[in-house]
Each structure stands twice: as C-alpha cells, then as structure tokens.
Amino acid sequence: MTGDLIPGAPGAAPAATPVDADLVVSMDGVGVRRSGTALLHDVDWRVELDERWVVLGPNGAGKTTLLSLAAGRLHPTTGVAHVLGERIGRTDVNELRTRIGLSTAALAERLPGDERVADVVITAAWSVVGRWRESYDRSDEARARALLDQLGIGHLADRAYGTLSEGERKRVQIARALMTDPELLLLDEPAAGLDLGGREDLVARLAELAYDPDAPALVLVTHHVEEIPPGFTHALLLREGTVVAQGLLGDALTADNLSKTFGLPLTVERHGDRWTARAA
Numbered sequence: 712m713t714g715d716l717i718p719g720a721p722g723a724a725p726a727a728t729p730v731d732a733d734l735v736v737s738m739d740g741v742g743v744r745r746s747g748t749a750l751l752h753d754v755d756w757r758v759e760l761d762e763r764w765v766v767l768g769p770n771g772a773g774k775t776t777l778l779s780l781a782a783g784r785l786h787p788t789t790g791v792a793h794v795l796g797e798r799i800g801r802t803d804v805n806e807l808r809t810r811i812g813l814s815t816a817a818l819a820e821r822l823p824g825d826e827r828v829a830d831v832v833i834t835a836a837w838s839v840v841g842r843w844r845e846s847y848d849r850s851d852e853a854r855a856r857a858l859l860d861q862l863g864i865g866h867l868a869d870r871a872y873g874t875l876s877e878g879e880r881k882r883v884q885i886a887r888a889l890m891t892d893p894e895l896l897l898l899d900e901p902a903a904g905l906d907l908g909g910r911e912d913l914v915a916r917l918a919e920l921a922y923d924p925d926a927p928a929l930v931l932v933t934h935h936v937e938e939i940p941p942g943f944t945h946a947l948l949l950r951e952g953t954v955v956a957q958g959l960l961g962d963a964l965t966a967d968n969l970s971k972t973f974g975l976p977l978t979v980e981r982h983g984d985r986w987t988a989r990a991a
C-alpha cells in the first residue's frame with residue numbers, strides 16, 4: 712500500500728488525483744450553498760472522456776451552477792470535485808481554463824460586436840475578450856478558420872461578429888470554446904433564443920461533434936429534450952439542486968424521471984435519435 716509513503720516522494724501516488732485517467736469530471740457529495748440556500752445538494756457525478764452528457768432541468772434547478780463547478784470557476788461548499796485530475800478549490804484555475812471550453816450567455820455578452828469573427832475565436836486562446844495584440848500567429852488564424860469551417864460558418868470569418876444572426880453567433884461561440892483544443896467542452900443552453908431552423912442546424916452541428924471521436928468530453932445544458940443532439944450518450948436530471956436521475960440517456964430519460972424533474976406529468980417519446988416531451 713502507499714499509505715506510509717510521503718506524498719510527492721518517488722513512488723508515491725500523486726495526492727488527490729483520480730485513479731482513472733479517463734475521468735474528466737468526478738464529484739462526490741458536492742454541495743454549493745449561497746446565502747443559506749442550497750443551489751446544489753449532494754451531487755455525485757462522473758464524466759468520462761468519450762461521454763457526451765446532457766444536463767436537464769427547469770429554470771433555477773442548478774444547471775449553470777453545476778457547469779460553473781465543472782469549469783473550475785466555482786468551488787464546492789461541501790464534498791470533493793475533480794476536473795481533469797485537478798481538485799477544484801486546490802488548484803490554479805488559470806491552468807485549467809485553457810483545458811476547458813466554456814460557452815455561456817454571460818461570456819457571450821462580453822464579445823465585442825465590432826470584432827472580426829475569426830478574432831473572436833482566436834482570442835479564446837488567451838482567455839481574453841477583445842483585441843489582444845496587433846498581429847496573430849498564422850497557425851492561430853488557420854485553426855480558427857478550420858473550426859469555423861467545421862461549424863459551417865467558414866465564410867463568415869472576416870465579418871464583424873455583431874452583424875451575424877443569433878444562430879451564427881452561437882456557432883462562433885462554440886468555435887471559440889474549441890479554440891484551445893480543450894479536453895472538456897461545456898455548453899450552457901446553446902440553443903436558447905434560436906428559431907426552429909437555427910435550433911435544428913445547431914443540433915446537427917452538435918451531433919457531428921458528439922460523433923467525432925477526437926472531440927472533447929461534452930456537457931450540454933438545456934431544458935428541452937428536443938435539443939438533445941444525436942450522439943449524446945448520458946443525461947443528468949436536476950431539480951432544486953438535487954439529482955433526480957442520471958445515467959445512459961435511454962435509462963435516465965423516462966416519463967417518470969422527467970415528470971419529477973419538471974414537476975408536472977409528462978410523456979416522453981424517442982423518435983430515432985431525437986426526443987420529444989409533452990404534458991401527459
């Protein structure tokens with residue numbers, strides 16, 4: 712056993728590092744309290760490298776809080792959370808930031824409308840918003856363009872970000888989150904505010920990402936089962952900061968679990984690789 716070895720000494724297991732190298736997120740008994748309220752309560756959750764998770768729940772369920780924890784931007788009040796082998800609260804978050812792609816409405820609001828689309832993507836590499844220097848490396852430009860191409864908006868690379876449609880902006884935000892080649896990609900309600908065409912287009916792009924074996928581990932937050940892209944493998948259902956159900960998509964997304972999560976009787980149907988839900 713390693714019990715009597717000095718931590719950090721040759722032969723000793725690295726302290727507080729998950730044993731499983733494929734484990735991207737691991738939470739044990741994690742709670743978050745703010746002003747006496749439990750935003751999250753007793754969450755146990757593991758995300759592996761090849762998994763694509765959807766986090767479902769009504770407004771205020773704690774989805775964004777959970778994502779902030781996984782992004783290392785928030786510390787648990789109770790329990791233990793590891794992300795990419797680093798213990799949250801005990802590690803330099805700036806080191807983790809380039810390893811995690813994060814796209815949220817709050818971050819999107821800070822993107823300057825007069826910025827060239829390719830620059831919006833490139834600047835992610837430095838975790839800054841806006842212009843950072845006069846000229847870029849050619850490889851940065853090439854990577855940003857390749858990502859925009861991959862998301863079907865390569866032709867918009869030289870446009871001003873502010874001139875894009877909402878759907879095009881969402882795709883730029885995802886390209887930006889992928890710029891640092893992260894090991895974990897966190898998307899908070901990427902389809903919010905899109906019309907039907909925009910949503911279907913985004914769902915198709917996210918499905919491509921989900922099926923790409925080189926893509927990072929994915930966690931997608933939504934409150935609509937209709938927005939679950941094909942290729943997603945797992946679901947975590949949250950209500951009032953508590954996990955209602957989690958596991959393989961087909962096991963977790965039952966009418967019973969969804970009804971408990973959203974607090975009303977629901978039926979759920981699977982049509983091929985898409986889902987719908989409605990009041991029972």
Ligand SMILES: Nc1ncnc2c1ncn2[C@@H]1O[C@H](COP(=O)(O)OP(=O)(O)O)[C@@H](O)[C@H]1O
Nearest residue numbers: 745746750768769770771772773774775776777
């Ligand atoms: N700093 C805070 N202090 C107190 N309550 C908060 C704070 N941040 C969020 N909340 C509350 O925590 C709950 C969960 O928020 P959030 O994680 O954003 O939910 P979701 O993303 O599922 O809509 C909400 O009721 C919200 O109002």
Ligand SMILES: [Mg+2]
Nearest residue numbers: 774775776899
């Ligand atoms: Mg939210």
